[in-house]
Amino acid sequence: MALIRVKPDDLDQVAAVVRIQNAARRIDDPAAWPQLVELMAGELAYGWDLEPPEQFLYTPDGAEHPVATLAIDLPLRDNRHLFWTQIVVHPDHRRRGHGSRLMHEVLRMAHEAGRPTIWAEAVEADLGARAFVERFGFVYASHDARRRQVLAEVDPEVINGLYITAERAAADYQLERLQPPTADGLLSELVEVTAAINDAPMGELTFEDEVFDLARLQDSETARRQRGDHSYRVVARHRQTGEIGGHTVVVTHPLRPTVAFQADTAVARAHRGHRLGLLLKIDMLRWLAEAEPQVEVIDTWNNADNEFMIKVNEILGYRLSQVYATYELNRAG
Numbered sequence: 404m405a406l407i408r409v410k411p412d413d414l415d416q417v418a419a420v421v422r423i424q425n426a427a428r429r430i431d432d433p434a435a436w437p438q439l440v441e442l443m444a445g446e447l448a449y450g451w452d453l454e455p456p457e458q459f460l461y462t463p464d465g466a467e468h469p470v471a472t473l474a475i476d477l478p479l480r481d482n483r484h485l486f487w488t489q490i491v492v493h494p495d496h497r498r499r500g501h502g503s504r505l506m507h508e509v510l511r512m513a514h515e516a517g518r519p520t521i522w523a524e525a526v527e528a529d530l531g532a533r534a535f536v537e538r539f540g541f542v543y544a545s546h547d548a549r550r551r552q553v554l555a556e557v558d559p560e561v562i563n564g565l566y567i568t569a570e571r572a573a574a575d576y577q578l579e580r581l582q583p584p585t586a587d588g589l590l591s592e593l594v595e596v597t598a599a600i601n602d603a604p605m606g607e608l609t610f611e612d613e614v615f616d617l618a619r620l621q622d623s624e625t626a627r628r629q630r631g632d633h634s635y636r637v638v639a640r641h642r643q644t645g646e647i648g649g650h651t652v653v654v655t656h657p658l659r660p661t662v663a664f665q666a667d668t669a670v671a672r673a674h675r676g677h678r679l680g681l682l683l684k685i686d687m688l689r690w691l692a693e694a695e696p697q698v699e700v701i702d703t704w705n706n707a708d709n710e711f712m713i714k715v716n717e718i719l720g721y722r723l724s725q726v727y728a729t730y731e732l733n734r735a736g
């Protein structure tokens with residue numbers, strides 16, 4: 404078999420990956436947005452914080468064209484025990500052993516990299532994918548849900564009412580809207596609230612807290628800029644102490660102008676209980692309506708057991724769109 408590592412600037416290779424993954428999405432997760440070549444090229448070049456995943460194209464012996472893709476991601480800043488992987492076999496080529504050959508390759512790569520914990524994700528309701536990973540000893544460990552807010556269905560009166568209530572509870576805070584480039588001093592202030600994401604549930608996954616520092620936040624901002632994202636951040640600053648108590652980030656891309664993606668929303672422990680989550684997200688809605696009026700939907704991802712965040716999202720009109728399971732294999736010892 405041939406396994407070629409995809410170069411982000413080789414758009415023919417990237418397009419081959421996108422063709423296979425979009426064919427799979429149409430079957431496995433039809434509500435997902437189709438991937439675009441330029442967006443994937445950016446993800447492969449820069450990742451989320453300048454530590455991009457690696458993507459491979461798999462062509463079986465004797466075949467002319469690739470039939471599957473393999474992505475791997477080995478975190479470097481923390482969680483160095485982890486080997487994340489995603490195998491996608493084109494729907495027309497399944498049940499012929501290709502996925503298994505790639506999984507054997509994954510096990511070999513993880514062993515070679517000295518990473519004992521392997522994660523694989525699949526649509527939770529896809530029992531075939533579950534049967535596949537369980538054959539290799541993976542066990543179900545956690546799940547993440549995608550929710551979608553259709554802005555035309557959001558009732559402004561309801562949102563205004565919620566805002567007034569939240570504003571009262573958060574009277575000690577003032578909101579600030581930020582767009583990159585963010586000065587280093589301000590980014591340093593955002594380290595703690597960014598790290599508050601570590602309090603989100605992670606199911607049974609073998610995972611340690613992620614480590615955030617100024618350099619990582621700088622790299623994340625650089626990666627977004629290089630990928631061409633437009634990034635919006637609203638922060639809630641505690642009037643008395645000046646501390647940033649919470650933030651929310653939404654990202655858009657000119658190549659997919661009607662869709663926005665919710666990135667982090669987090670409230671630092673000392674600042675919880677003031678409805679900051681709701682306040683921040685409503686202010687973000689208002690800002691987006693001014694800055695990017697063409698946006699029609701916002702997608703958000705949460706751990707499916709993150710009741711607090713999901714409650715806020717559902718009040719705002721987000722509806723469940725898909726659930727992905729994460730399966731884990733531990734090969735320690």
Ligand SMILES: CC(C)(COP(=O)(O)OP(=O)(O)OC[C@H]1O[C@@H](n2cnc3c(N)ncnc32)[C@H](O)[C@@H]1OP(=O)(O)O)[C@@H](O)C(=O)NCCC(=O)NCCS
Binds near residue numbers: 497504532
């Ligand atoms: C899951 C996936 C990678 C399997 O790829 P594949 O090439 O069809 O897998 P294989 O042919 O090697 O299947 C090996 C075994 O897994 C099990 N299996 C795979 N797909 C299955 C299905 N749809 N239903 C039931 N069992 C299945 C079977 O035991 C199969 O052996 P068999 O065909 O002899 O019965 C493929 O369906 C896919 O790309 N799904 C979408 C992406 C995804 O969910 N990836 C998760 C893994 S990271």
